[in-house]
Amino acid sequence: MNNFDPRNSRAERARLRRALEKFNALFGIGLALGFVGWFYLVLFAHNAFGWLLLGIAAILLMLVVWVDRGLKHIPLGKTDNINDLLSGDTMLVLIKTTEAIPLAKNLLAETKSGRFLSTRLFLTLGVLDEIFAENTAELQLPAIFEASRVVRERAGSKQIGGADLLIAIIEQCDSAELVLKRHHLDFEDLYACVEWFNYLYNLSKNAKKPIRSGGVARDLNFGYIPTLQHYGRNISIRISRAARSQLAYTDRGAALEKMVQIFSGNARQNVALIGPEGSGRSLVVKAFAEELLDEDSKIPQNLKFRQIFQLDASALLSSAGGTSGSLERLLTKIFNEAYAAKNMIIYFNDAQLFFKEGMGSVDLTNFLMPIIEAGNLRIILSIEEQEFLQLSARKSGVANLFNRVNIAPTDEVATMRVMEDQVPNFEARFGVFYTYPAMKEAYRLGDRYINDRAEPGRALRMLEISAEYAEDGIVNMSSVQNAVEASLGVKVKVAGSQDDRKRLLNMEDLIHQRMVNQKDAVKTVSSALQRAAAGVRSQNRPIGTFLFLGPTGVGKTELAKAISNVYFSGESEIIRLDLNEFVAASDVNRLIADGAEDEMSLTAQIMKQPFSIVLLDEIEKAHPQVLTALLQVLDEGMLRDIKNREVSFRDAIIVATSNAGADLVRKKIAAGEELPQVKDEIMNHLIETGEFRPEFLNRFDEVCVFTPLSKDDLLKVADLMIASTNKTLSAQKISVKLDNAAKQVLVDHGYDPQLGARPMRRIIQKTVENLVAKAILAGKAETGTEVEISAADIEAELA
């Protein structure tokens, strides 16, 4: 059952094929020469030797035909014996060796499916070496064959090909999973690639089969359509099996079946294909066109050979001169032709352009509705859900006129399969080669960062823009990441480089370089962000969500800036919203407004800059409905904008700040209580006083309570501020120096327990910065000098 016999008849044929196919061209030339020689010698030279040439030509003819038709495809045997299941090229490798390790390497290099796996997954001989070097399990051929039967079944392979047997060998190795992981692979990827190989193999095989589309008699029964041909596009003109194959491979055939059912029935023959942009509505129409024109398709006779014409809104509008009257006349002519032709289905792609007034669109609702209502024309409408709802709302009864066919966005498995189907086309178009990990990355990043369309459109768009970033003609994971970073302005390689890792590891220290005290908050935030950067976080939530509680001027905003600086390497990545401006229920609309109308809306800003800190200042002042909208951000990392697009916050850090409970914090700390102990008490206080709902507080990863600053803390704040002033002056090569007494004077005047460090900034401006300015203007501070400021100077300035 599982013993390979190298002399079995199928293996013999494989061997013969290998031996003969390299001479096939030679056989062909010999065959042609033989016939020409026979023709000349026997008929013109009257030489009997010509017969011998004909005999040789006959032998060569048999060999050519045998190699091409008999040996090229070795069919499955009739039993379940392994010798009857193995593919030809796999048996040729097995004839050379049955030792597992060299066998695996040869399968990778010498079989078609093995090479496919190798190139698409970067599964190199080096990776195999690693697997075998770390393997401790025994590799027995019968066990491998047994495993290969399972692989074949799971991958849907007709025969046990090179890739199936290779996976079976790898599966037997106890080290395989770990090694594959090191190379960003897993067994699912291997299986998916074999399925992909099988799909492409069958596709190319089926492409050779002719499609019979009705012959010369087909169009004799149908009328002429000159106007329709001028303004429309016949999508039935170039028919293949491509769209139907893709629908079947991605398990989306139901929409096609429903369309056939609707157009075969006696009821109103029209369809509204409803789904988001990019979900594949056009593909379903193409597949329907293929089905209609295929003589062998199993559809009712009355549907056969109908053709689908797509109407182009812009061409119609420009021809009609933009007035709805002339457009109506033109459309009447087109519809009359379509009706008289008897085989037309009119397809309105982007149907909303015909149903609303605007740039590049015209409202023909009143003109079209009676035509649709009459039911004489077969119509396909392709429209987005939102647009269809708006149309239904404007014109009651519209929804009832159409047979709805919903086209939902594809899930991950189906999207990957759509890409598998489309990648060969993209490769031919862009002259690049896509690896499987690049496709997975295209799905992941497209799903996250492309908002203007649904899957599989997002992933396909990613593949398109990644082609430009191919390295040596190969689109790999990093090409896709580079494409996203360059095209969408999104940083996707967090903690990628050594520098990034070092910075994140020392996050706490780096933040403390600009933050005074608040050790508890800094530690909490740093730990949470380190976990996120290491990938130990849910991918379906923001990177981190924090609520900073505490009195004014204690460093809440400063910590947000410091996080931005350390985590995103800059402070420009802060999206700041003062929620005291969102105190009405209607302000929710401002949060989710379309970028074209309000570029400062939260959703518009995060779409432009997904890697950001979203700083929600004074959150306690926001209207409850605004808070409810924000709950979704905290919980799922997404928010739907006014156009119903999903906007991702999953690469953002959400920081909300609030002064709520500040008095209690001050009181407790003044009473000598430690922060960790009072934190729960403060939270309970906020819930009891109704300032925050418990479910809202629970949505944050961490709630950080900031302590009021002491005079000692303020001394350090003064140091930081003077350092900041010196940084500003460094361009003029001037610096300022304050002794301890001077700093103490600053603290004495700048300390206000209610306002934290805020007054200190004003005091430094009024004293230190004023003194330096005067010194510069008086010519006392020249380039390279250090301005010394004493306590007396400051007192004098404040007097």
Place this chain on the structure above:
Amino acid sequence: MIIFDLLGWWYLEGWRGFGRTLIEKMRGALSFFSLGALLRTLFAPFRQISANEGGAALQVFLDRLVSRLVGAVVRIFLMIVGIVVFVLEAILSVLLMIAWPLVPLLPVICVVLTVMGVSL
């Protein structure tokens, strides 16, 4: 032995496969000329060119009649061409099916003819 493998394939799978290919080709010709459809729609109006529905009844009837006659003539012509092509293809296919098993005999016959010194 390679020769037995070749002959075994030639007279079994090869011949069967060749037959299938010829049948496919004939089906292709049949489909191209769509004889069935031509017959079914023999008197259908040609390219739906028919009367102005708003005209007089007699005018409509006559227009439609002319259109049907034109359609019938075109279809009959196409049917004749299609039948001729199909019959020729069928004859050729039968001849090729007969010739197929003779090909392996050709080398032997040719050797005999060479030895006999037959020339045309």
